[in-house]
Amino acid sequence: MSLRLLLGGLLALAGLVGAGVARADTTCTTTTPVTAAFGNVGNAAAAPSFTTTTFTITCNTTALSLLATASVRACIGIGVGSTGVAISPLRRMTNTTADPLSFQLFTSAAYSTIWGLTPGTSPGPQVVDLNYSVPLLTGGSGAVTVTIYGRIPASQTLAAGSYSTSFSGADVRLEYAYNEVLLGTATAPAACTTATGVSGHKTATGGFPFTVTATVLPQCSAYVTTDMDFGSSAGTITANIDRTSTIGLTCLNRTAYTIALDNGLYANGSVRRMRHTTNPAFFIPYALYRESTRTQRWGSTANVDLVSGTGTGSAQTLTVYGRAPPTIGAVAAGSYSDQIKVTITY
Numbered sequence: 001m002s003l004r005l006l007l008g009g010l011l012a013l014a015g016l017v018g019a020g021v022a023r024a025d026t027t028c029t030t031t032t033p034v035t036a037a038f039g040n041v042g043n044a045a046a047a048p049s050f051t052t053t054t055f056t057i058t059c060n061t062t063a064l065s066l067l068a069t070a071s072v073r074a075c076i077g078i079g080v081g082s083t084g085v086a087i088s089p090l091r092r093m094t095n096t097t098a099d100p101l102s103f104q105l106f107t108s109a110a111y112s113t114i115w116g117l118t119p120g121t122s123p124g125p126q127v128v129d130l131n132y133s134v135p136l137l138t139g140g141s142g143a144v145t146v147t148i149y150g151r152i153p154a155s156q157t158l159a160a161g162s163y164s165t166s167f168s169g170a171d172v173r174l175e176y177a178y179n180e181v182l183l184g185t186a187t188a189p190a191a192c193t194t195a196t197g198v199s200g201h202k203t204a205t206g207g208f209p210f211t212v213t214a215t216v217l218p219q220c221s222a223y224v225t226t227d228m229d230f231g232s233s234a235g236t237i238t239a240n241i242d243r244t245s246t247i248g249l250t251c252l253n254r255t256a257y258t259i260a261l262d263n264g265l266y267a268n269g270s271v272r273r274m275r276h277t278t279n280p281a282f283f284i285p286y287a288l289y290r291e292s293t294r295t296q297r298w299g300s301t302a303n304v305d306l307v308s309g310t311g312t313g314s315a316q317t318l319t320v321y322g323r324a325p326p327t328i329g330a331v332a333a334g335s336y337s338d339q340i341k342v343t344i345t346y
Helices: 003-019
Strands: 026-031 036-040 051-060 069-080 093-094 100-106 125-134 140-154 163-165 170-180 200-205 209-215 220-225 241-251 257-260 272-276 283-289 307-310 315-326 342-345
Touching: 026 069, 026 200, 036 140, 051 069, 051 170, 051 209, 069 100, 069 140, 093 140, 093 209, 100 170, 100 257, 140 209, 170 220, 307 315
Parallel strands: 036 209
Antiparallel strands: 026 051, 036 051, 051 140, 069 125, 069 170, 093 100, 093 163, 100 140, 125 140, 163 209, 170 200, 220 241, 241 315, 257 307, 257 342, 272 283, 283 315
């Protein structure tokens, strides 16, 4: 055999090796993202809220040859979540009373492409490509860091509470196809769903579970109070004088609140008193109650005599029931008054 024929044979052999599909295994795995936490979100917020979380997809291929390469096309899918009903137009998380908070997950910081679950649908999954060398002795690997971009739209009417939804199992799906060659550069599969004409195709679920959270803080506002006027009495008070006043407030839906009334400016122990406006030696006692039968005192001691309520998102009015009992002894003519501090805690 001549030298020319021998070289030609070697070149032919090399061509056959480069054209062959390798027989090795490629496996892709993902790390677990941290919680995508939006933090505190305001009711009817004027601007959207944003958050991100990241994870890494790593593909490993067993050793092939000195010049081998691998190419992977992977689809990373995210479903509706544990409290969701749809992917588009908005996903949903809920609080413990099942109140909804709408949000969305996107594939980029442009917040223009919704992140879906199933290849070939709209919205679809995030597609990533990995290309890497596969040395003979050690095998090869490639890795890509993937970011999930979350946004809560503005102007939502929300209830107070801690909101969350979780993505796990079939809601976090990794499907990939791969090509391996012993010599040269492996071509990328046409799609992650390709099962023929490639070196391999695999699907895995549950690989990157994560949770999305947000908190809507309780809130009360729009406080309005009215004065309690016991009217006029000629001389001493001989029978109970009953009057009412009101406390108005508007609290975010599901906001738990308590209302406390102090003892006023001139109390004698726990007995509230109105004082004569010009003669500070004279007082008229009175009491404030939580209900119309005037048996439950309204005070400022937690778990004893406060009034509790829960916001509805609309204005609420609570009635203060007052009573000036019959007086004992002389009462100076003139005007009497007191001032009560109202404390609303939520």
